Amino acid sequence: xxxxxxxxxxxxxxxxxxxxxxxxxxxxxxxxxxxxxxxxxxxxxxxxxxxxxxxxxxxxxxxxxxxxxxxxxxxxxxxxxxxxxxxxxxxxxxxxxxxxxxxxxxxxxxxxxxxxxxxxxxxxxxxxxxxxxxxxxxxxxxxxxxxxxxxxxxxxxxxxxxxxxxxxxxxxxxxxx
Amino acid sequence: xxxxxxxxxxxxxxxxxxxxxxxxxxxxxxxxxxxxxxxxxxxxxxxxxxxxxxxxxxxxxxxxxxxxxxxxxxxxxxxxxxxxxxxxxxxxxxxxxxxxxxxxxxxxxxxxxxxxxxxxxxxxxxxxxxxxxxxxxxxxxxxxxxxxxxxxxxxxxxxxxxxxxxxxxxxxxxxxxxxxxxxxxxxxxxxxxxxxxxxxxxxxxxxxxxxxxxxxxxxxxxxxxxxxxxxxxxxxxxxxxxxxxxxxxxxxxxxxxxxxxxxxxxxxxxxxxxxxxxxxxxxxxxxxxxxxxxxxxxxxxxxxxxxxxxxxxxxxxxxxxxxxxxxxxxxxxxxxxxxxxxxxxxxxxxxxxxxxxxxxxxxxxxxxxxxxxxxxxxxxxxxxxxxxxxxxxxxxxxxxxxxxxxxxxxxxxxxxxxxxxxxxxxxxxxxxxxxxxxxxxxxxxxxxxxxxxxxxxxxxxxxxxxxxxxxxxxxxxxxxxxxxxxxxxxxxxxxxxxxxxxxxxxxxxxxxxxxxxxxxxxxxxxxxxxxxxxxxxxxxxxxxxxxxxxxxxxxxxxxxxxxxxxxxxx
Numbered sequence: 001x002x003x004x005x006x007x008x009x010x011x012x013x014x015x016x017x018x019x020x021x022x023x024x025x026x027x028x029x030x031x032x033x034x035x036x037x038x039x040x041x042x043x044x045x046x047x048x049x050x051x052x053x054x055x056x057x058x059x060x061x062x063x064x065x066x067x068x069x070x071x072x073x074x075x076x077x078x079x080x081x082x083x084x085x086x087x088x089x090x091x092x093x094x095x096x097x098x099x100x101x102x103x104x105x106x107x108x109x110x111x112x113x114x115x116x117x118x119x120x121x122x123x124x125x126x127x128x129x130x131x132x133x134x135x136x137x138x139x140x141x142x143x144x145x146x147x148x149x150x151x152x153x154x155x156x157x158x159x160x161x162x163x164x165x166x167x168x169x170x171x172x173x174x175x176x177x
Numbered sequence: 178x179x180x181x182x183x184x185x186x187x188x189x190x191x192x193x194x195x196x197x198x199x200x201x202x203x204x205x206x207x208x209x210x211x212x213x214x215x216x217x218x219x220x221x222x223x224x225x226x227x228x229x230x231x232x233x234x235x236x237x238x239x240x241x242x243x244x245x246x247x248x249x250x251x252x253x254x255x256x257x258x259x260x261x262x263x264x265x266x267x268x269x270x271x272x273x274x275x276x277x278x279x280x281x282x283x284x285x286x287x288x289x290x291x292x293x294x295x296x297x298x299x300x301x302x303x304x305x306x307x308x309x310x311x312x313x314x315x316x317x318x319x320x321x322x323x324x325x326x327x328x329x330x331x332x333x334x335x336x337x338x339x340x341x342x343x344x345x346x347x348x349x350x351x352x353x354x355x356x357x358x359x360x361x362x363x364x365x366x367x368x369x370x371x372x373x374x375x376x377x378x379x380x381x382x383x384x385x386x387x388x389x390x391x392x393x394x395x396x397x398x399x400x401x402x403x404x405x406x407x408x409x410x411x412x413x414x415x416x417x418x419x420x421x422x423x424x425x426x427x428x429x430x431x432x433x434x435x436x437x438x439x440x441x442x443x444x445x446x447x448x449x450x451x452x453x454x455x456x457x458x459x460x461x462x463x464x465x466x467x468x469x470x471x472x473x474x475x476x477x478x479x480x481x482x483x484x485x486x487x488x489x490x491x492x493x494x495x496x497x498x499x500x501x502x503x504x505x506x507x508x509x510x511x512x513x514x515x516x517x518x519x520x521x522x523x524x525x526x527x528x529x530x531x532x533x534x535x536x537x538x539x540x541x542x543x544x545x546x547x548x549x550x551x552x553x554x555x556x557x558x559x560x561x562x563x564x565x566x567x568x569x570x571x572x573x574x575x576x577x578x579x580x581x582x583x584x585x586x587x588x589x590x591x592x593x594x595x596x597x598x599x600x601x602x603x604x605x606x607x608x609x610x611x612x613x614x615x616x617x618x619x620x621x622x623x624x625x626x627x628x629x630x631x632x633x634x635x636x637x638x639x640x641x642x643x644x645x646x647x648x649x650x651x652x653x654x655x656x657x658x659x660x661x662x663x664x665x666x667x668x669x670x671x672x673x674x675x676x677x678x679x680x681x682x683x684x685x686x687x688x689x690x691x692x693x694x695x696x697x698x699x700x701x702x703x704x705x706x707x708x709x710x711x712x713x714x715x716x717x718x719x720x721x722x723x724x725x726x727x728x729x730x731x732x733x734x735x736x737x738x739x740x741x742x743x744x745x746x747x
Contacts, residue, residue, distance in 0.1 A: 024229070031194055031225055032496075033232045034660065034693060038621065042330070071330075078333045078656045083197070083496060084204040090212050097218050105226075112230050131231040134689065136663060137196070138494045139540065148494060156192040163227050 011051045014060040015044065020105065022064050028098045029072045029091050032083060039075045043068045069095060107173060108166060115165035123158035130155055182210045182217050191221060195228045197496050314340040314371045315356045322481040323349030324365070325625075325654050333656035334487075338371050346382065350481055353377070358392035359406065361385065362478045372398060381419075385412045385478040388428075401459045405431040411451070412477040422470070424456035426477045432457060434465040483507045483610030484650040485700040487657045490564060497662030498696060499539065500562045501616070501733055506700055508740060509609025517562060521605055521613075521736035525568065527584045527598035528676045531721065531728050532570035535679070536667035537618065539565045540689055553669070553680055564616055564696045565664040567732035568679075571597045573721025577631040577643030582718045584635075593675045596720035597731070598635065604713040605736035611700025612714075616733040617649065618661065620692040625653040627697045629722035630729040632706060635715075640707040645722055649699040658695040666690050696732060 022043065027036040046067055054063050069091075076085040086094070116124065129135050137155065141148040190207040193199040199207070210217045318332045325331060327345035332338060338353070346365040353361045356374045363369060367382020376396045377384065386406055388395055393408040400419030404411065409428025415421050423432050432449045447467070449457060454472045459465055486505040490498035505514045528535075536553065572595025582594035605612050617627055627649035634641045651657045668686040673679035703714055721729040 024226075027229050028222060028225060031228075032197065033229070034496075038693070041621065074330050077336055078330055084199060084201065086208060086211075090208055093212060094218060094222070097215065097222060101219070101222060108226060109230055112227065127231065134663075134691075136493060136495050136540070152192075152196055152198065155196070156188075159192070159195075159227065159231070160188055162231075163224055166227060167223060 007051060010056065011048055015047065015064075018061045018064055019044075021061055022068055024105075025065050025095070025098060026068050026072055028094050029069070029086065030076070031086075035075065035079060035083070039068070039071050042075070043071045046071060065095075104170070107170065111166045111169040111173075112162065114169065115162050118165060119158055119161060123154065123161065126151065126154045127158050127162075182214055184220070186210075187217055187220060188224070191224050195224075197494065312340050313337045315374050316371045316377075317354045318351060319354035319360060320352040320481050320486075321349065321655070322351075322484055323648055323650070323652075324351045325349060331654045331656060336656075340371050340373065343368060343370050343380075350478070352481060355392070355395055357388070357394060359386060359388040359395040361387075361395070361397070362481065364478060379413060379415050381415045381417055383412065383414045383476075383478075386410065387479065399459075401435055401461065401465050403433045403435070405433060407431060410477060410479070414476075418461070420461065421459040422456065423451060423459070424472060424476055425451045425453055427453055429453070432459070432467070434459060434467065436464075480510055481507070483509065483700070483702070485611060485614055485698045486512065487651070488616075488659075488698060490659060493662040495662065496660070498564055498659040499662050501564055504614055504698075504735075506611055506614070506737065508611060508737065511740075513737075513740075515737060517735075519738055521738060522561070522602045523599040523734045523736070524602065525597060526600050526676065526716065527582075527593060527596075528568055528673060528679050529572040529593045529595040529597075530568070530570055530673050530679070531572045531595065533670070533672045534666050534668045535568055535570045535673065536669070537565065537567055537569050537664045537690065537730070537732070538667060538687070539563055540663035540665045553667075553682055553684065562733065564618070564659075564732050565661045565694075567618070567730070568597065569618065569730035569732070570728040571595075571719065571721055571731065573631065573723045573729065575723045577645055577722075578633040578718065578720070579637070579643065581635065581637055582633065594718070594720075596631075596718055598716060598718050599734060600716040601714070601736045604715045605703070606739045607703035607708040607710055607712045607714065608740050609710075610702060611737065612703045613734065613736040614698055614700050615646075615719075615731055617697045617699075618664075618694050618730040618732045619653055619658075619697050620690075620694045621653065622692060623653075623727050624725070627652050627699065628727050628729040629724050630731075631720045631722055632701055633718045633720070634706060635718055640709075642707045644701065644705045646699055646701065647722075649697040651698040653695060653697065655697075658697055661694045661696055664690045664694065 023036065023040050026039050026043065027033070030036045030039060043064070047064055050067065054060070072091070073088065076091070079085060116127070119127065126140075129140050130137060137151045138148055141151050144151075187207075187210060190199070190203050190210070193203055194207060211221055314337060316338050318334055318336055318338065321331060321334060324346060325348045327347050329344065332351075338344065346363060346367045346369070348365045350365065351363050353363065353371075355361070361377060362385045363379075364383040364385075367384070368380040369382065369384070370378040370380075372378050375394055376398055378398045380400065384397055386395060386397060387410050388406045388408055390408060393406055395406040397404040397406075397413045399413060399415045399421040401421045402423070404413050404421075404423050407429045409430050410426040411428075411430045412424050412426065413421060414423075423430070429450060429452050432451060434446045434449075436446055446465075449467060451457060456470045456472045458468045458470045460468065484507055486507055488504045489502045491500045491502060493499055501517050503514055503516045504520065505512065507513075574595060578594070582596065582598065583591060584593065584598055586593065601613075615630075619627055626647065629645060629647045631643050631645050633643040665687050666689075667684055669679075669682035670685050671678070671682060673682055703712065704710070706717075708714060719729070719731065719734075
């Protein structure tokens with residue numbers, strides 16, 4: 001195996017191990033999913049391009065997050081004309097909070113799956129259309145001939161129910177574990 | 178100060194944020210609450226996690242045609258060592274779907290960050306590692322042309338640059354505006370930094386400075402000298418060894434040489450006052466040596482090339498671009514803004530595709546299952562101004578046409594030329610700069626520069642030739658490239674080899690296009706096809722350049738009105 005192949009193997013191993021954390025870090029700073037995906041894709045390319053500069057005796061995640069943070073700032077600066085973005089002070093606060101917060105992702109997903117079952121059929125349908133099928137609220141509103149705002153309200157109500165439910169389950173879990 | 182907050186109010190703001198409905202006032206209020214209250218930030222992070230996990234469900238739906246590739250396959254495609262490899266990513270919809278699914282798996286499989294005990298114990302905060310602890314300067318990007326930066330997104334026009342951050346311009350040109358009123362056009366390849374609002378560090382590359390009266394004092398700091406503007410136009414070239422060439426076009430400038438590291442102390446610094454049409458070369462020969470050199474015409478860059486500058490569209494509820502409303506273009510060094518009503522539309526008169534998936538439509542029209550109610554003509558003839566609609570995957574040839582394209586035939590052995598023939602709804606006139614604009618749909622995993630295409634006359638004559646467009650004025654790296662509202666791909670029962678076959682085809686599938694797409698734009702000057710100034714052109718032929726597996730996807734083409742008409746009309 002030559003050096004390039006070895007580097008590639010090392011990169012893949014490091015990147016696969018931390019990809020969710022890197023994406024989570026970006027998503028916390030960029031609350032729009034599509035923006036976060038764009039920056040994550042960009043960051044993964046930059047990480048690979050800069051991998052030769054990475055000191056492999058140091059942990060991968062902080063280096064990757066530093067690159068991601070820079071890409072987020074760069075993106076936010078450029079995208080601020082199209083979409084409102086958090087300012088740099090708040091981004092830094094959120095980044096710091098995020099690092100000090102333990103996120104049990106698997107438990108949260110499991111809790112979410114349980115909580116989805118507790119939604120009313122109409123709420124379940126709207127969450128399914130918007131999130132699982134990825135259909136825009138405007139398209140659903142057109143199809144169902146109902147005002148967009150009504151749908152936004154329905155999504156908000158269902159989402160907050162899910163949030164409260166997941167939070168309750170996570171609190172219960174931490175108390176019992 | 179910690180401000181109390183009402184949880185309902187906070188969640189109303191967060192809902193507006195996550196649904197892209199937030200107003201400027203609400204965003205400002207949300208920021209204030211989040212900044213001043215750690216508990217509110219904690220709620221934000223938890224709610225953000227939930228929305229993120231819900232979003233991940235979209236990619237877990239399993240409604241794509243092929244099984245997912247391995248993660249390693251996806252990374253090897255998406256995270257290749259060079260953008261050249263990325264360009265080879267197929268634009269075949271099925272392949273796209275595979276990549277989309279793989280990309281989604283990156284997000285969906287693992288989910289969102291678990292910061293383990295190990296991490297908290299052993300890892301410093303990312304903020305300690307930031308390269309990004311830089312302050313913004315007041316130096317703005319005033320114009321860009323084909324500009325790309327190494328490992329950085331291209332800054333938007335009017336955005337401010339960071340101070341003390343190294344910018345590596347790998348292609349194109351960028352014009353910087355300093356607070357004093359001075360401007361500097363930097364040509365790639367170049368490495369530069371903004372030291373402060375009156376000092377530009379130029380490590381390598383070419384910089385053409387213009388300082389109108391009252392804007393004097395800008396310093397271009399090179400490895401060998403500081404070039405101080407005294408009210409002038411001058412150009413500084415720095416090669417990779419740091420050797421510096423200075424040439425004054427108008428007015429005057431001081432060249433203050435530096436004492437170089439590692440050279441003898443006897444190499445004193447000096448100040449050389451240069452006047453109009455004087456030039457000097459600074460070289461390192463045991464110290465900075467200054468040599469008079471000949472003034473070279475044309476070295477100074479006083480403007481960026483004519484090009485498409487920007488465009489505007491209507492926006493859907495998710496922020497995606499829909500219908501084109503105006504185009505901003507520089508023609509003959511004059512910036513013009515055309516409302517869509519003033520553009521000259523085109524009719525497609527022939528079409529030979531490369532794929533049976535050759536129509537793209539706004540997704541809001543398609544989430545119905547079989548049988549499909551629309552006909553091809555209904556799809557093709559409506560939503561003309563919608564940038565998420567059009568005929569895509571057009572046919573092509575490696576070599577551009579040198580003879581007239583075949584647009585009709587009665588013989589089965591003679592095929593219609595692969596590509597697309599267009600007719601302007603009224604003839605366009607060849608004038609300065611771009612005469613018509615082409616918008617292309619490009620997914621974010623396809624070539625950043627856009628898909629190359631040939632443009633040919635419908636009737637060749639002695640002076641006329643084909644033009645191959647290989648770079649777009651607004652490419653994927655441009656901040657002006659807009660994300661499109663979601664589209665659906667329409668597959669026909671066969672690959673249409675002519676316009677007649679297209680309209681006679683039956684739709685066999687419509688499905689959501691799962692990859693985010695942006696729209697790129699390029700202006701074409703008819704002079705580049707050999708037309709003389711003032712020539713009138715009724716139609717053209719477009720083909721994919723078949724340089725790779727990605728096909729040209731024009732979603733909107735329009736001619737610009739005559740400059741005379743525009744100036745009269747305005």
